[in-house]
Amino acid sequence: MxxxxxxxxxxxxxxxxxxxxxxxxxxxxxxxxxxxxxxxxxxxxxxxxxxxxxxxxxxxxxxxxxxxxxxxxxxxxxxxxxxxYGSYAGVPDLKGWCESKGLQLINRKEIKYPAYRWFCADSAMSKVEGIPLDKVCEWQFGEDALDRTFNTYGKQVADAWDCFYVT
Structure with missing residues (x-):
């Protein structure tokens, strides 16, 4: 905009x-x-x-x-x-996304906005990756799905993010 x-x-x-x-x-x-x-x-x-x-x-x-x-x-x-906006698809499965990459879901508290604190990491924390929420929604719900942050201060994934279908 x-x-x-x-x-x-x-x-x-x-x-x-x-x-x-x-x-x-x-x-x-x-x-x-x-x-x-x-x-x-x-x-x-x-x-x-x-x-x-x-x-x-x-x-x-x-x-x-x-x-x-x-x-x-x-x-x-x-x-x-x-x-x-087409319709609501659901909450993005960040844990499943990380696990599909052989990693685990972590939350980095030093990030200012809680919705953006989620990352994938290996057990040694030597590999830490950002999570592309648009890709998570596509992976989980199909290519017509898109991510949306509806509360950057949400501390749980379900309180901060959703996926929806585009028309």
């Missing part, structure tokens, strides 16, 4: 000034709509930013059923993608 797309979506929802970023450590969750008087869009739970982005996707790509897809927390507007 672009800043312009978020700006237009905010204005369509009645926020006259459009979109802005909040906070000092700006990331994908820093996006807010702002009213003419400077009032910011209220987002109380992390899930609400995903709901807002889905709404922005529906505004930008009307005529299809969209869902938000967070590509990275390290960016702001362009961290978000819009995917054509």
């Amino acid at each position: 672009s800043k312009q797309a978020f700006d237009e979506a905010c204005k369509a929802q009645g926020y006259e000034r459009g979109v802005t970023l909040i906070g000092t450590q700006q990331d994908a969750y820093s996006i807010r709509c702002v009213d003419d008087d400077g009032t910011l869009q209220q987002i109380d739970r992390y899930e609400q930013i995903h709901e807002f982005v889905s709404e922005a996707c529906n505004w930008t790509y009307s005529g299809r059923r969209n869902t938000d897809r967070l590509a990275t927390m390290g960016k702001t507007y362009d961290a978000w993608e819009c995917a054509s």
Whole structure:
């Protein structure tokens, strides 16, 4: 998504000034709509930013059923993608993915966002690999499946990730 797309979506929802970023450590969750008087869009739970982005996707790509897809927390507007949502597939099986590679699932607590703490490693921890969630969803549910982070602060896989089918 672009800043312009978020700006237009905010204005369509009645926020006259459009979109802005909040906070000092700006990331994908820093996006807010702002009213003419400077009032910011209220987002109380992390899930609400995903709901807002889905709404922005529906505004930008009307005529299809969209869902938000967070590509990275390290960016702001362009961290978000819009995917054509078919249906829910399930929770990605990270443990099964690691085991299929002869590795074990580990959780690295030093990573800032809990959803991104999952890795595959050998028993000696001499080989540690990141987990490509898009590939896990394809492996588990077929080539039409795609990953989605719905809560980067989720400490369990089921609280942070899901897979869905694209249309």
